[in-house]
Amino acid sequence: MKLMRRHRSWLSVLFWIAISFVTLFPIYWLFVISVKPAVELFSTPELLLRNVYWQNYIDVLNNPTLRGYMLNSLIISSCNAVLVTTLGFLACYALTRFDLPGKESIFFWTITNRMAPPAVFLLPLFLLLTQVYRIGDFKLADSRIGMILVYCTFNLPFAIWTLRPTLDAIPRELDEAAYVDGASPWTVISDIVFPLARPGVAVTLILTWVFAWNEYLLAATLTNFNARTLTTGLSEYVTTTGTAWGIMAAISVFTLIPALIVFSLVQKHIVAGLTFGAVKG
């Protein structure tokens, strides 16, 4: 009987190795393409790598346009993550500590902002950012600040959604005690609530960063050059030069790396984040 069970468990392992192969092979293949010279791509595909050819990566790093896109991606996603986490934290503090009329409706409404399909908002956001939201000559369209604000539409609801349970779990008595001691609301938030909420804040910061980094559709329509991100750079390579497969793969790897790092940091929270907490991962 025991032997039988052992046998079964090895079958399970084999099965999951096969599944993992299906999961990992496309990513492996991306890497393989990115380290091959263009001439080799059209010959017989080989599953194993013989030699590694780094020129595609060097070309990407030497391309000033792509370097600019990378910088834009970094600045936009970092600023956006910090902004939405800060604002989400303050909003959740208000939602959990104050008895505001209609706050559950407000909470529900903020969440619906994330559920809206971005394609629907392409046209109105484009029109508003190019024609309506402007100060003198400065338009929000094709500016980093504009993209940082636009990304709030999907990241801010997410931050509020994930931070609310964190703040709910922090006992209100701690705040009360500090207020009795004469502390101002800002010191309570920054010195008492924030340190206790730090793990939740870190997860929120990291996941919102990835969502902003991964975004493509809005960046592709709302930017021309100044605020283009790496994901839009990737699509440019496909449409203008259909043959630069190696470069395209190398850009993809560059786009993928931060996400992989983040994945290793917070993989337990990803499922809860993607299902709106409907399922605790």
Next chain:
Amino acid sequence: MSEERKSKTRQPGFLPIETNWFDRLFIAAVIWVALSLFWMRFLEPLGLSVWISTVISVVLAVIIVKKG
């Protein structure tokens, strides 16, 4: 959803779910849009004005909000 959106205790209406006035107004609006679109596609070419569908929708809306 929340306390303030929950209406006062009332007779259950004909809709299969518990609703308040806002939910029923929303349902009526959804039906109005759907009916108008179908009307424009299939019945307006036959010569029936889209206003007829609007009138039907308004009547439906009143029934849903009152009794739903």
Next chain:
Amino acid sequence: MHSKKLGWLLLAPTLLILGLFGIFPFLYVVWVSFHEWNPFAANPAKIFNWAANYRKLVFDAQFLASLGVTMAFVFFAVVSEVIIGYLLAQAFMKDFPGRAFFRTIHTLPLIMAPIIVGSIWKLMTTPSIGIIPYMLKHTVGFDLNIGTSAVAAFAITVIMDIWHWTPLVTLTLIAALVSLPSEPFEQAQIDGANKRQIFWHLTLPMIRPALIATVFIRLMDAMRTVDEVLMLTGGGPGSATRYVGVHIFREVFPRTNYGYGSAVSVIVLYLTIVICWLLYVSLIAPRTRKGSS
């Protein structure tokens, strides 16, 4: 407690940003959708034209076709994902070494940018360089060409979506299965129930809430799929994979017929809201109508 003013002050920036970039664009697009407006036409002004855009829209064969393929895509993708995801979750419930490790690997596609997923699958399926067409040709002699065959392109987008999102279904169902109590199942086995009876009468009713939640989340996400399809097929060949999001991006947006484009956006949003609302009703409403958290 302390003044409500402070509470509103803390909420104000959030409400302001979401108002400016969420609710106002929504109202704006509804307003524009009732106008004739093409800034590059002979008359660049906005002209109010009642429901003319919507009248045009219900007869727009391209748009209706794109709605049709979207529904087909969503149906095939979500059904396959739920079935495969459930089978994988069940396979995961057995006791075997390295479970956490395999689970981690299985989570990997979820964090990847959709556009990267599209790019990966493009590299794998483009006829001249892709490994999948090569393998198919040399093993079974099948000529896979997503550039010319509508069915192949459609199937590859579905497979790509399955690769990308099945892990989400698996992981949510694992969470649901793990939390099931064991007594009813032991009792059922003592009573001599077979596997199928246990599934239909015990497992399925017990994981139903998680299952519905997962299906609807996948449904909504699949409906707004744009990036990966744009990258993989660009909506082609013809209009075989031109799903609504792709349709808006490729056909509606560049035309600068803003009034009509707004009408398309409004109707897509309308469909999404109706589905979201059904989700809300079927998930949250039947429960104790308490806060939605």
